[in-house]
Amino acid sequence: MTYETHEYDVLVVGAGGAGLRAAIEASAGGVKVGLICKSLLGKAHTVMAEGGIAAALANVDDRDSWKVHFADTMRGGQYVNNWRMAELHAREAPDRVRELEAWGAVFDRTSDGRILQRNFGGHRYPRLAHVGDRTGLEMIRTLQDHGVHRGLDVHMEFTVVAVLTTDGRAAGVFGYERERGRFKLFRSAAVILATGGLGRAYRITSNSWEGTGDGHSLAYRAGAQLIDMEFIQFHPTGMIWPPSVQGILVTEGVRGEGGVLRNKEGRRFMFDEIPEPYRNQTADNEEEGWRYTQGDKTARRPPELLTRDHVARCINREVKEGRGSPHGGVFLDISWIKTRIQNAEDHIKRKLPSMYHQFKQLADIDITSEPMEVGPTTHYVMGGVLVDADTQMSTVPGLFAAGECAAGINGANRLGGNSLSDLLVFGKRAGEHAAIFARENQRGAVDGAAVESAARDALAPFESGRTENPYAIQHDLQDAMQRLVGIVRLEDEMREALGVLEILKRRAAMAAVHGHREYNPGWHTALDLGHLLTVSEAIARCALERKESRGGHFREDHPEKAAEFATINMAVRQSADGTMELRRLPIPEMPAELRQVIEEQK
Amino acid sequence: MQQATFRVWRGEGKTGQFRDYTTDIVPGMVVLDAIHRIQATQATDLACRWNCKAGKCGSCSAEINGKPRLMCMTRLNQLPLDQPVTVEPMRAFPPIRDLVTDVSWNFEVKKKIKPFQPRRPDAPDGTWRMAQADVDRVQEFRKCIECFLCQDVCHVLREHAMHEQFIGPRFLVYAAALEMHPLDSADRLTGLKDDHGIGYCNITGCCTKVCPEHITITENAIIPLKERVVDQFYDPVRKLLRVFSS
Ligand SMILES: Cc1cc2nc3c(=O)[nH]c(=O)nc-3n(C[C@H](O)[C@H](O)[C@H](O)COP(=O)(O)OP(=O)(O)OC[C@H]3O[C@@H](n4cnc5c(N)ncnc54)[C@H](O)[C@@H]3O)c2cc1C
Ligand code: SF4
Ligand code: SF4
Ligand code: FES
Numbered sequence: 026m027t028y029e030t031h032e033y034d035v036l037v038v039g040a041g042g043a044g045l046r047a048a049i050e051a052s053a054g055g056v057k058v059g060l061i062c063k064s065l066l067g068k069a070h071t072v073m074a075e076g077g078i079a080a081a082l083a084n085v086d087d088r089d090s091w092k093v094h095f096a097d098t099m100r101g102g103q104y105v106n107n108w109r110m111a112e113l114h115a116r117e118a119p120d121r122v123r124e125l126e127a128w129g130a131v132f133d134r135t136s137d138g139r140i141l142q143r144n145f146g147g148h149r150y151p152r153l154a155h156v157g158d159r160t161g162l163e164m165i166r167t168l169q170d171h172g173v174h175r176g177l178d179v180h181m182e183f184t185v186v187a188v189l190t191t192d193g194r195a196a197g198v199f200g201y202e203r204e205r206g207r208f209k210l211f212r213s214a215a216v217i218l219a220t221g222g223l224g225r226a227y228r229i230t231s232n233s234w235e236g237t238g239d240g241h242s243l244a245y246r247a248g249a250q251l252i253d254m255e256f257i258q259f260h261p262t263g264m265i266w267p268p269s270v271q272g273i274l275v276t277e278g279v280r281g282e283g284g285v286l287r288n289k290e291g292r293r294f295m296f297d298e299i300p301e302p303y304r305n306q307t308a309d310n311e312e313e314g315w316r317y318t319q320g321d322k323t324a325r326r327p328p329e330l331l332t333r334d335h336v337a338r339c340i341n342r343e344v345k346e347g348r349g350s351p352h353g354g355v356f357l358d359i360s361w362i363k364t365r366i367q368n369a370e371d372h373i374k375r376k377l378p379s380m381y382h383q384f385k386q387l388a389d390i391d392i393t394s395e396p397m398e399v400g401p402t403t404h405y406v407m408g409g410v411l412v413d414a415d416t417q418m419s420t421v422p423g424l425f426a427a428g429e430c431a432a433g434i435n436g437a438n439r440l441g442g443n444s445l446s447d448l449l450v451f452g453k454r455a456g457e458h459a460a461i462f463a464r465e466n467q468r469g470a471v472d473g474a475a476v477e478s479a480a481r482d483a484l485a486p487f488e489s490g491r492t493e494n495p496y497a498i499q500h501d502l503q504d505a506m507q508r509l510v511g512i513v514r515l516e517d518e519m520r521e522a523l524g525v526l527e528i529l530k531r532r533a534a535m536a537a538v539h540g541h542r543e544y545n546p547g548w549h550t551a552l553d554l555g556h557l558l559t560v561s562e563a564i565a566r567c568a569l570e571r572k573e574s575r576g577g578h579f580r581e582d583h584p585e586k587a588a589e590f591a592t593i594n595m596a597v598r599q600s601a602d603g604t605m606e607l608r609r610l611p612i613p614e615m616p617a618e619l620r621q622v623i624e625e626q627k
Numbered sequence: 628m629q630q631a632t633f634r635v636w637r638g639e640g641k642t643g644q645f646r647d648y649t650t651d652i653v654p655g656m657v658v659l660d661a662i663h664r665i666q667a668t669q670a671t672d673l674a675c676r677w678n679c680k681a682g683k684c685g686s687c688s689a690e691i692n693g694k695p696r697l698m699c700m701t702r703l704n705q706l707p708l709d710q711p712v713t714v715e716p717m718r719a720f721p722p723i724r725d726l727v728t729d730v731s732w733n734f735e736v737k738k739k740i741k742p743f744q745p746r747r748p749d750a751p752d753g754t755w756r757m758a759q760a761d762v763d764r765v766q767e768f769r770k771c772i773e774c775f776l777c778q779d780v781c782h783v784l785r786e787h788a789m790h791e792q793f794i795g796p797r798f799l800v801y802a803a804a805l806e807m808h809p810l811d812s813a814d815r816l817t818g819l820k821d822d823h824g825i826g827y828c829n830i831t832g833c834c835t836k837v838c839p840e841h842i843t844i845t846e847n848a849i850i851p852l853k854e855r856v857v858d859q860f861y862d863p864v865r866k867l868l869r870v871f872s873s
Binding site: 064068072073131134138139141162163166171174266382387495497544547 | 639653654655656657660666667668671672673674675676677678679680681682683684685686700702723724725727730731734737738742743745748753754755756757758759762765766769770772773805808810811
């Protein structure tokens with residue numbers, strides 16, 4: 026087998042917000058940094074983020090502070106978060122946002138010229154720094170343009186198929202160029218995984234083809250642990266009609282700007298059920314809710330801005346009980362604000378320009394004059410690689426993870442806007458600590474046999490005698506996960522899902538590819554299957570074991586929270602015989618100061 | 628079920644030919660959906676780029692019935708389906724395979740443009756103050772999703788292949804975003820004139836017409852930059868001042 030070899034001190038896999046921020050920081054640490062991504066630079070998932078970056082800048086409401094942000098994040102995550110990560114995140118996010126401005130990002134402004142912040146679900150005060158509804162684009166472009174002048178080596182359209190380890194330590198990665206199909210070996214003292222999410226395990230998703238859980242599965246195979254895999258975020262508002270746009274996201278910013286949810290009877294059904302922990306903070310009438318979205322500090326937030334897990338379930342309920350919209354969702358209406366403000370049409374187009382275009386072009390709907398039809402879509406995974414809160418290193422020395430593929434900060438449910446800030450805060454930390462690790466440790470030797478075997482596995486789909494269409498397998502997997510391990514879960518269905526996954530594994534071993542290695546999407550799809558199968562199994566196993574409902578995980582057969590599960594995280598790792606081993610990790614006790622912060626914010 | 632035929636470019640490097648694929652279509656479909664369907668059922672190795680499927684990432688650029696467009700934002704109901712829909716790669720870039728082209732030149736060009744350099748912070752806490760009205764203009768330019776459709780259509784690059792001399796509309800927009808950034812203090816005018824070839828643009832406006840982000844590239848970005856270049860280099864008073872100050 027022939028392959029080129031490249032050597033770095035720190036190698037970053039993934040060029041979304043987390044990977045770029047990590048690479049910039051590692052480079053600032055004075056080491057040689059390589060950056061790898063599956064797509065072209067600037068196209069990672071982060072580019073699609075819309076609503077904003079959560080950070081307690083307190084520009085719009087001076088009552089905000091890291092403490093409130095911390096308490097909001099823990100409450101949103103139903104207290105199974107890694108409290109240390111939630112603390113670091115809340116404390117450091119404001120500096121990370123200001124740093125973006127110093128690197129050229131242009132956020133929307135307050136009337137006194139500072140960074141404007143908007144309301145979002147679960148955030149007590151207006152907290153999301155944003156640029157209309159294209160915040161992710163602003164963020165990725167700023168980082169990308171800043172990064173390329175920092176001496177990073179970027180390898181675009183390159184897929185990593187294995188993280189290599191030597192004596193239990195990260196030694197580099199192996200993969201192929203998508204364009205030519207050639208293999209390359211990257212040796213490095215530290216590897217940072219920043220590969221994003223796994224929404225592609227579901228049929229209805231806001232995620233791009235890249236979201237196949239590669240980093241999760243690469244880390245798992247390299248011996249790291251994954252936690253919280255049962256916690257999947259189903260975003261309440263995805264497009265549902267026409268069929269070809271199903272799953273495309275409708276930003277929560279629509280509700281932040283005053284958009285309301287109604288069922289087919291025209292009822293604001295979100296007022297019907299307000300969870301206890303939020304009752305004090307939630308408006309009990311439409312008037313108060315409206316005042317809140319317009320910045321009235323004495324008003325409480327409308328129930329449309331409750332956490333995503335709750336809103337998604339309420340929508341699900343309305344549809345199930347026959348009160349849904351014609352195409353099986355509910356109505357999201359922003360056009361109604363014209364009864365309250367002048368020039369509503371211009372206001373909507375200015376605040377939500379890409380939503381306006383998205384609906385106009387893809388669904389023939391003018392959101393300034395008619396309601397949208399929306400329903401839940403698989404959006405984000407709270408679970409991921411178990412990492413140390415301060416350094417982001419996994420349990421495998423030299424292997425780091427940051428961003429959506431790492432776990433901890435979000436607990437059972439992520440608040441909107443907390444991902445972009447997570448990418449910045451922990452991307453930076455991962456880069457910093459990986460650089461330190463690389464300075465203190467030599468590059469490990471690479472095991473030639475492991476490389477050969479990774480190459481053989483990657484080429485297997487070209488062997489003759491195979492019959493399965495990789496796209497069909499992917500489709501069947503997405504269908505099974507959507508049906509059996511979706512928003513509402515049941516023991517029997519999840520057992521069935523595990524059975525289906527076993528069959529799909531056997532089919533994936535027979536996946537066939539036509540043509541050759543140059544830019545062959547059939548081949549790429551075949552190789553993604555392994556990752557999708559691993560993460561799907563992890564989701565199903567953890568979900569089966571957590572016999573309660575919490576955040577993004579809802580069990581119809583165990584609809585309440587259970588004390589037994591309030592103090593643990595589910596963890597999986599690969600056992601010696603290759604099977605998935607499930608464990609419960611106790612959550613360390615929260616220090617008194619942080620407990621007090623939470624009490625004060627109740 | 629309704630069907631439509633797509634005449635898709637299948638190629639390896641410079642050689643290739645169109646091939647027809649007929650596929651089922653459902654309401655609301657965009658060209659990218661059709662390509663995906665063909666990929667999943669008839670041509671598993673059909674190469675194309677895409678990510679967001681919502682006009683946000685600028686990956687899926689192609690020429691559809693001869694027009695540079697995003698595949699994910701081109702609805703089938705806006706195309707005549709009684710004849711085959713042609714889908715081919717952007718022709719101004721070297722072809723790699725099928726609908727995928729080599730756009731790496733764009734990434735190299737960008738590196739040559741002087742990066743953002745902020746003025747000293749306005750406030751003691753290291754932050755700046757900017758009015759919304761002052762950022763509106765650059766925000767228009769910063770909407771760019773780097774689809775490179777404007778580069779594809781610009782005759783200076785497409786017909787005259789002046790990639791060495793001219794950075795193309797995308798990077799004039801980029802330069803404008805930096806030049807008009809309220810905080811920026813770097814000077815890019817010499818570069819624009821001497822290295823980036825702003826003079827080669829003869830304001831045909833073709834780039835503006837294809838921009839999926841509706842950036843008014845020519846009027847708002849290129850013309851003001853050209854004016855600044857003229858002011859700086861060809862204004863006799865300024866020229867004199869420069870002579871004295873150097
Ligand atoms: C439509 C949408 C809107 C959103 N809006 C918001 C919002 O307003 N606020 C918010 O906070 N969050 C939002 N999110 C969530 C947020 O955007 C994501 O969680 C976040 O961008 C993930 O960033 P990341 O850096 O972890 O990974 P990504 O941006 O997903 O990047 C992953 C990178 O890893 C690379 N990669 C993956 N696998 C491999 C491999 N095997 N080999 C090589 N490279 C690989 C990819 O090519 C890519 O470069 C939104 C998400 C979506 C889908
Ligand atoms: S206006 Fe200038 S940059 Fe735009 S297409 Fe015409 S010549 Fe090219
Ligand atoms: S300026 Fe418009 S057409 Fe050109 S790359 Fe940017 S978004 Fe595409
Ligand atoms: S896929 Fe992102 S712009 Fe078309």
